[in-house]
Amino acid sequence: MKYLRYSILALWLLFTLSCRLSVPVRLNIASTPLPAIQPTATSFPSLTPPPTSNSAPALKITEQKIQEQSQSPSYQIDITTPRLEGSIPTLDLLNQAIDQLITEQVDSFKKSAREIEDWRAQNLPDVSSFLQIGYKATYTDSNLVSLLFEINLYSAGAAHPGSSTVSLNYDLKQGKTLSLAALFQPGSPYLEALSQSCVQQLSQNGALEFSEGARPEEKNFKSWNITPDGLQITFDPYQVAPYALGPQTVVVPYSALKALLPPNSPLMVVIQ
Secondary structure (H helix, E strand, O other): OHHHHHHHHHHHHHHHHHHHHHOOOOOOOOOOOOOOOOOOOOOOOOOOOOOOOOOOOOEEEEEEEEEEEEOOOOEEEEEEEEEEEEOOOOHHHHHHHHHHHHHHHHHHHHHHHHHOHHHHHHHOOOOOEEEEEEEEEEEEOOOEEEEEEEEEEEOOOOOOOEEEEEEEEEEOOOOEEOOOHHHOOOOOOHHHHHHHHHHHHHHHOOOOOOHHHHOOOHHHHOOEEEOOOEEEEEEOOOOOOOHHHOOEEEEEEHHHOHHHOOOOOOOHHHHO
16 A cells, blocks of 8 residues: 555656646747848949040130331331230240241332332322232141231232232241141152142143143242141242132142151141
């Protein structure tokens, strides 16, 4: 009986213990929320383009009027000449070259007027001589300036006025007047190339009566100018055509001259 009671007690203890072990264990762990991760924009350096420099400084052409009248010797002078303004240091030198060109023309005209004054006063007292000068700018930028001066001159007693041209081509980078030869390779046949193109165009236009005026000689191409499309050659009246046809102008394309130009030719800034 005694053993039975011990057995029942042991079974009860074993049951109680198994029930406790079967109860699930609950862990009450307070979870700390992780901080939210906010997306951030990646900061890259600004790719704005650098400020562009003005490769062609402002170049302004103003006009200067020169008018003069004299009774003895009797003449009238009417001149419109350009004045270059801007920030380029060599513009003063260019303006001096223009002034010198105009002064030479005026001095030559006045000298001629003085030489014929006695004859004019006796034979043509009501007739005066005159000098008129105008200009055209055929090319202007921060490197080159090309000007063509048109001169109309009348000496009292002449059958009619005469006209001629004088060109001025100036290298602003070097601060000097350009010669035609300075554009080409030394020893290259540039005069032959100019002559061939001019003769062809003049012949096509029916304006080549005096072919000797377009021969490959330096004196025949004294009036030349730079243009965006080619070298402009001006032939004065009587040089290649009669006075009645007036001056003749031919533009020789750069394609006909490029092979004769050195890499450092001043014309390269125009062609490129």
